Amino acid sequence: MNRIGVDIGGTSxxxxxxxxxxxxxxxxxxxNRKDLTPTENLKPLADFINAHKENAAGIxxxxxxxxxxxxxxxxxxxxxxxxxxxxxxxxxxxxTGLHTELTNDANAAGLAExxxxxxxxxxxxxxxxxxxxxxxxxxxxxxxxxxANGLAAEVHNMFVNEDTYTHRGMNPGGLELQSxxxxxxxIATEDYGRPVDAREVFDLYREGDETAVRIVxxxxxxxxxxxxxxxxxxxxxxxIIGGSVALKNPEFLDLVREYAKQYVFFPDRLDIETAxxxxxxGLTGAAMLINxxxxx
Amino acid sequence: MNRIGVDIGGTSxxxxxxxxxxxxxxxxxxxNRKDLTPTENLKPLADFINAHKENAAGIxxxxxxxxxxxxxxxxxxxxxxxxxxxxxxxxxxxxTGLHTELTNDANAAGLAExxxxxxxxxxxxxxxxxxxxxxxxxxxxxxxxxxANGLAAEVHNMFVNEDTYTHRGMNPGGLELQSxxxxxxxIATEDYGRPVDAREVFDLYREGDETAVRIVxxxxxxxxxxxxxxxxxxxxxxxIIGGSVALKNPEFLDLVREYAKQYVFFPDRLDIETAxxxxxxGLTGAAMLINxxxxx
Numbered sequence: 001m002n003r004i005g006v007d008i009g010g011t012s013x014x015x016x017x018x019x020x021x022x023x024x025x026x027x028x029x030x031x032n033r034k035d036l037t038p039t040e041n042l043k044p045l046a047d048f049i050n051a052h053k054e055n056a057a058g059i060x061x062x063x064x065x066x067x068x069x070x071x072x073x074x075x076x077x078x079x080x081x082x083x084x085x086x087x088x089x090x091x092x093x094x095x096t097g098l099h100t101e102l103t104n105d106a107n108a109a110g111l112a113e114x115x116x117x118x119x120x121x122x123x124x125x126x127x128x129x130x131x132x133x134x135x136x137x138x139x140x141x142x143x144x145x146x147x148a149n150g151l152a153a154e155v156h157n158m159f160v161n162e163d164t165y166t167h168r169g170m171n172p173g174g175l176e177l178q179s180x181x182x183x184x185x186x187i188a189t190e191d192y193g194r195p196v197d198a199r200e201v202f203d204l205y206r207e208g209d210e211t212a213v214r215i216v217x218x219x220x221x222x223x224x225x226x227x228x229x230x231x232x233x234x235x236x237x238x239x240i241i242g243g244s245v246a247l248k249n250p251e252f253l254d255l256v257r258e259y260a261k262q263y264v265f266f267p268d269r270l271d272i273e274t275a276x277x278x279x280x281x282g283l284t285g286a287a288m289l290i291n292x293x294x295x296x
Numbered sequence: 297m298n299r300i301g302v303d304i305g306g307t308s309x310x311x312x313x314x315x316x317x318x319x320x321x322x323x324x325x326x327x328n329r330k331d332l333t334p335t336e337n338l339k340p341l342a343d344f345i346n347a348h349k350e351n352a353a354g355i356x357x358x359x360x361x362x363x364x365x366x367x368x369x370x371x372x373x374x375x376x377x378x379x380x381x382x383x384x385x386x387x388x389x390x391x392t393g394l395h396t397e398l399t400n401d402a403n404a405a406g407l408a409e410x411x412x413x414x415x416x417x418x419x420x421x422x423x424x425x426x427x428x429x430x431x432x433x434x435x436x437x438x439x440x441x442x443x444a445n446g447l448a449a450e451v452h453n454m455f456v457n458e459d460t461y462t463h464r465g466m467n468p469g470g471l472e473l474q475s476x477x478x479x480x481x482x483i484a485t486e487d488y489g490r491p492v493d494a495r496e497v498f499d500l501y502r503e504g505d506e507t508a509v510r511i512v513x514x515x516x517x518x519x520x521x522x523x524x525x526x527x528x529x530x531x532x533x534x535x536i537i538g539g540s541v542a543l544k545n546p547e548f549l550d551l552v553r554e555y556a557k558q559y560v561f562f563p564d565r566l567d568i569e570t571a572x573x574x575x576x577x578g579l580t581g582a583a584m585l586i587n588x589x590x591x592x
Contacts, residue, residue, distance in 0.1 A: 140441075145530060147527075149561070150531070152529070154561070156528075159521045159524060233451065265447055
């Protein structure tokens, strides 16, 4: 059977029909307008789904967190003002009659990478995404591990060092405050004494600029410490790393691999792959929340 | 059906018959003699098992690591000189004809605590043991998560701070080097300028000694950082903490809870329980490696 994937983002809303082979066969996209309510914004997606729901086992939704995957409810996602406490699964179930599941966007992308990307065939995959933030997904025996409170793979808050900088209540020394694109820009802006973003830091790194080399190495070392911590906790068969910072800067991932090999017990068995699914990972992975063999 | 549990330790070797309710109905114990080979040492256990194997579904073994759970092989366990590369599951299968599984001692104890102790009925339990070292077990949906390389829950090496002290190739700033009984003794010996072990540190702590208060708080804070890291990676429904340092010093666990609540996203949902299974946790948990419904 087919499955429907929905990707809710701060700027755009997408839905797609995903076939039994994980291929998108039909899709729609609309702008997420701040001047409309969530239900007004989602109506074109519900209409699309109703027109394509024949032979569909259900709807999977990927959405920025924090959210409650068990209750199908968006919480106070910074990227979705006006969507607080919206029970998005109820909305789609009411509109379409299809069983609907919700997960965060990193989990959705990780599920696609684990099941149909670099992780295909692996028993356990830990997906990490490094862009403005740092997110993750733990896919064990083909399924997302949500954790008891929906916090599994919320690796942004994992302690990796003793830095004292904090922001938005995150743990000082936490992974996102040390290795995200935002963190790289923040540290560079402080060190250079002028506004510098992550892109410029990597340009300077490639030119051999000493400060940039230090900043990029620190970010890579801290991410590698996070990887070792994940090995110590669950020892996944494979890591897959995506997100713009990682994908646009392959030398960054090379550094991460180099440092991580110094920390783990079996360096030769450490497998850190690059995400390969592309821009539709979240949309396709959301659909994979639904068991294709079960008619709702 | 019954299951046989075997507990291999540096000083003693034990075997027990565990019934369908997880109760030990018969048992034997012998000294692990350094002057004998592994097979000579284990012969009394094999004899016991052969005398009690009727109606037994298999044998589960708990043993100090490192070991290879997939291959049933002891590696270079510091507590088991002369046992290097011994395929202990092969030995028992040859001697008894029963299907045999191997896991490390922390995993065995954690399985008992998760299935029949404080964790009974929980979907995911993370067990930590704090004694001379720091070990762990991740029990998910009723089964040990070994990890791809048998390293899951080998939390001793998890980075929790930036301390530079290292020993036996462990990561500097790793959990065991910061929060184990050995670590508490090492730090105290340095700070007091004379040999002080963890037991004395806790006695001094209870007397309000300033240095001891600082050392105990640091150890508790670092363990709490490790707990937050585990929450970020898998978000278990419950933590269970055992081991002599934790069990003999309830005020230590109170401090750990207090610090951990400052770090986790949902402090009110953080559930840190004390291990309650007692000295037979490892022996009983080893038996629980075997599915009682399957005749070998």
